[in-house]
Amino acid sequence: MIKNDLFLRALRGETVERPPVWMMRQAGRYLPEFMALKEKYDFFTRCRTPELAAEITIQPIDIVKPDAAILFSDILVIPQAMNIEVEMKPGVGPWLPNPIKTTADVDNVIVPDINETLGYVMDAIDITKERLNDRVPLIGFAGSPWTILCYAVEGKGSKSFDAAKGFCFSNPIAAHNLLQKITDTTILYLKEKVKHGVNAVQIFDSWGGMLSPVDYQEFSWPYINQIVEALAPETEVIVFGKGCWFALNEMSKSKASALGVDWTCSPANARYLTGGKITLQGNFDPSRLLSPISEIKKMVWEMIDAFGKDRYIVNLGHGILPNIPVDHAKAFIEAVKEYPNR
Known part of the structure; x- marks a missing residue:
């Protein structure tokens, strides 16, 4: 049994004494402990080494x-598994290096065997679950098919x-052929994560807002919804x-939960x-964590x-920024815990 199941209760729509809180990108770059590992190991080494991924996952649980x-992990492990080369350049x-440009390029993209290509992620889940010892739930995640397509075709990040x-x-x-291949792979990937013990999954459509409402209904939402339909019977x-x-x-x-x-x-x-009628999560501006601590608590x-x-579910409106002081991240979390007795 998970000792602190507040997050799961909120996902199920149950009445709670206070809302749960976590932060997108909480396992990462604002923590000195994370930066120490970053100095030693490159990005995808950290992702592909289960012991390191587990250590990084648990750091914020112990600290904030x-x-x-x-x-x-990273959303781009999916295209890597699909025969699309991805690097992380400092x-x-x-x-x-070889973005998708033609129908032939799409034909070369595969729907992989998840355990062969992404078994290291499952190993990381196994180690993390053991080290977490049921203190809190564990979330698995993937990028939306549209967001993955954006990187696969653009070849890098972009403002537009x-x-x-x-x-x-x-x-x-x-x-649509590429989007469907990404969708099929993502469903297999997230289902395998659930088998290994994640308690919920999140789909990140980081670049969905680049599309018009009409285009979103063609190129993003139908594929996200396929993933939701496939996963909802098994997890939140x-x-x-x-x-x-x-x-x-x-x-x-x-x-969706x-x-x-x-x-x-x-x-x-x-x-x-x-x-x-549905649980909402968000939406604190990550830059606002640079405000004075007293102001952070008041705004929370x-x-x-x-x-x-x-x-x-209390969260940021996007990932935590690298320049956020750890004390300010702690204050954000503490403000939520203090809410019933403020």
């Missing part, structure tokens, strides 16, 4: 003490992903679409768009008041 752990970020969008609009048959599923407030109403009709909200959508609007309490304590 959130109510859930999220496995340290100062650049994700770099794909024009090449990715252009590929979809000029060659929609190939684009959270969908987070950055900049996708326009799709919240449609998303709320799915089998919770929807993530970024800081550009107010709690009142998020509740309105989702009909108040106001945020909880605005969302309501039930059917709500």
